[in-house]
Amino acid sequence: MTGKVQPINFEGCSIGFRNFAGEPGPYNDKGDRSFVIFLEDHEAAHNLEAEGWGVKWPKEVDGINPDEDTRNPYLPVKVAFNQYPPKIVCITIGADGEQHHEFMDEETIGELDWMQFDNVDVVVRPYSWTVQGKSGIKAYCNQLYVTLAQVGFESKYGF
Helix, strand or coil, X not given: CCCCCCCEEECCXXXXXXXXXXXXXXXXXXXXXXXXEECCCHHHHHHHHHHCECCECXXXXXXXXXXXXXXXXXXXXXXXXCCCCCXXXXXXXXXXXXXXXXXXXXXXXXXXXXXXXXXXXXXXXXXXXXXXXXXXXXXXXXXXXXXXXXXXXXXHHCC
């Protein structure tokens, strides 16, 4: 890691392993909110990893030829409502074709765990850490804009 690490914009990205509600599970404690950004560009993933970002690569699976494995690396992203709370915006398209938005907070963000998205834009801010001689960069959500997919009769009724 050299120099000051800048925030990164991910436009039109794919996210997964969502735990906006902070539910306890096998990989996190209660209250730990997070998601991952799948990195389709493997060269960019290698570059992020070289800068110190905590990129994760899928483990090999028996029965899948590594050359045919289509799984992508991903960047874990923490969502923390502490001294630097993220700006989270949920966007819907009404029956009138107009965009409507709702700012989400610590109480409402858990709703995003089960919603379907047409588009996701994320800005992550870096947090440089050093522990016991090791160092890296953890990604924290700075801004998240999600456009909800219109499913069923939502466009007819406009909500």
